[in-house]
Amino acid sequence: MQLQFLGTGAGMPSKDRNTSALVLKLLEERGTVWLFDCGEATQHQILHTSIRPRKVEKIFITHLHGDHIFGLPGFLSSRSFLGGEDTLTLYGPKGLQEWVATTLNVSKTHLTYAIEYVEVQEGVIFEDDQFIVRAQLLEHVIPCFGYRIEQKALKGELLIEKARNLGVPKGPLLGKLKNGEDITLEDGRKVLSQAVTAPPKKGFTISILGDTKYCEPAKILSEGADIVVHEATFDHATEHLAASYGHSTNVEAAKIANESKAKNLILNHISSRFLPHDIEALSEQAKEVFPNTFIAHDFSQFEWKNGTLIEA
Template sequence: MELQFLGTGAGMPSKERNTTAIMMKLLDERGTMWLFDCGEATQHRILHTSLKPRKIEKIFITHLHGDHIFGLPGLLGSRSFLGGTEPLTIYGPRGIKEWVETTIRISGTHLTYPLFIEEMDEAGIVFEDEQFTVYAAWLEHVVPCLGYRIEQKELPGALLIEKAYELGVPKGPLLGALKNGADVTLADGRVVHAKDVVTSPKAGFIVTILGDTKYCDQAIQLAKNATIVVHEATFDDTTAQLAAQYGHATNMEAAHVAKHAEAKYLILTHISARFLPAQSEALAKQARTVFEHTSVAHDYISYALISDNDIVIKD
């Protein structure tokens, strides 16, 4: 899994930061990608990456402010031009369906793929299959706004193939059966137990992506024990009064969310244009006094999860 930030600014685009969009690349896990929010010109940002819009399987919208949705119509249309035929599902607050369908209808946009739109009125599970569960909860902003928690389900243990060979298991389907947790009987009548040649199941990752929000308990609950928490940091401690007034959070409040949630890693985004690029490290340094493993995202940066949920940053 890899998170690539396509827009990390707040409110309106700047030369350094576009409006909000985060791509979750699940190419190894399911061969697709999930997009979280789609600010204006998101597809322009995609042009500067190796991302393929036709690979986008799901789009999760946090709220209906323009800096989080104005890129949707163009991206949906371009996905058709780029050969997208697989279904696409959009999740979001009530109103997203009317907005998308009206825009597509009035503009005469033709889609070459099935488009489904799921609106949410209540917190809870919004998607689940054999690999993932996605939860949503309402945050505290000036309009209804969602945060999402993506839980990867437990991964099967690894087959200790050399040990299996030592026990006399031949190459072929018996190895696959053991990998799937089934005991097998060899030609000589001996039974090889899966538990003896397969490691224990491994916990999957948890990623929490929060929309615009004040500091709130709902954010902490969504972030509980998360591998990565993505939290807005529109303001800093010196502008905390403005943060509260406009339904946003400071870098320090985001750090307290990660700390109370006992998360592993915090990424700050949705940075106000009042902060110049050179000030990003200062924002991160301040937050690290509360939560050590904090970084500030910039456009195009990627955070990749590798073995044992370690994180590699790709600038």
Template sequence: MQVVFLGTGAGMPSKQRNTSALALKLLEERGTVWLFDCGEAVQHQILRTSIKPRKVEKIFISHMHGDHLFGLPGLLGSRSFQGGEEPLDLYGPKDLKEYVEMTLRLSRTHLTYPIHFHEVSEGIVFEDDTMKVEAGLLEHVIPTYGFRIEQKDLLPKLDIDKARELGVPKGPLLAKLKAGESVVLPDGSLVESEQVTEAAQKGFTVSILGDTRLCNKSVELSREAHLVVHEATFDGETKKLAKEYGHSTTLDAASVASTANAGKLLVNHLSARFMPEDEKGLLAAMRQIHPNADIAHDFDEYGWNKKEHRIMKLE
């Protein structure tokens, strides 16, 4: 799993930061890419990465503000132009379906693939054998959802050589051992799963929190997460504005990660009022609350280290 920031700015694009968009690359886990928010010009940002629009399987839109979805119509069209035929799942607030269908209709944009719309509400919005996505209602000026993405633990890895040494024949008994069950061999001997398997690998948990005031739901969605991506439009000196406009400060984000006992914190959705020279001070203040914190920039990429069970920046 890798996380690629395609836009880390708030409200409108600047020379340093594009508007909100984040790609969760799940190429190893399921051969696809998930997008979280889709701000203006996201397809231009994608051109500077290795991401292929036709690989995008799901798009999650946190809320209906333009800086989080104005790039969606163009991306949907480009996915079609580039030969995308696989269905696309689109998750978001109830007005998202109307917005997409109206935009495509008025622009005469024909898609070569179907879109499956999923109206988001609190609770589990997607689950299969490998992944689970939970949504939670945050506190912004309009309904906004945060997302918790959990990879389910991988099955234990079977040691075929050990199994053969113990006399386990080819066939369904091997599958049972891999699934964690004990089996009885034809000669009556018992073989336990732990004897022929390595420990199951733990999955990752990522919390992606869009526009929100400091709230308990952010902490709930971030509990014990390996990575928390949290908006930080303001800083400690402008916290009054943050509360008024339904946003968080860098210190609020650090507080959420610390209270949730999370691993890595990456803040994004920074206001254009912050210049690159301001980041050193912002970062120092955040790290007093949550030491494992950083400020995300466009095209930063972070990956899941399975052996060390932590998020690391990729160079």
């Protein structure tokens, strides 16, 4: 699994940071990618990456402020031109479907694929045999959701040598054991799957939060998460402004990660008031509260590998 940031700014684009967009690459897990928010010029940012729009299976919108959705009509249109045919599921607050449908209708945009709309409510919004996604309302100036993505436990690997020592021949019987099925050998002996497979591996958990001030729902969504992506529109010196605008500081984001016992924090949604030379101070302030803190930049990529977050 990889996370790639396409836009890490707040409010409007700047020379250093585009508006909000984040891709969760699940190419190894399911051969697709999920997009979280789609600010203006997201499709332009994609041109500088290896991401293929037709591989985008789901889009999760946190809220309906322009810096999180103004790139959506263009992306949906381009996905058609680039060979997208599979159904795309669009998750978001009430009003998103109306806005998208009106925009596509007025512009006479024809899509080569169907859109499935899911109006997000608190609770489980998606579940299959691999993943479960939960949503919860945060505290912003308009309804805004955070998302918790949990990968379900992975089947333990097949212990080939152990199976061979028990007399299991090469072929389909090994596959059955790997899939959790017990088998019976030609001589009548039964081999249990659990006897020749390693214990299930814990999947990863990511909390991707929209715009929010410091609040309890953010902690709930981030509880025990391997990675928390949290906005940091303000710094500690401007804390008095953060809550009134429905936003958080870098230190408040660190407190959320610390209090929720998360493993890693990535600061996102950085105001253009912070110039490149200010970023190190933003990071150091947060690390005083939560040491495993990273700051996202446009095109930053992070990989979750063997239980460790690696910045590529």
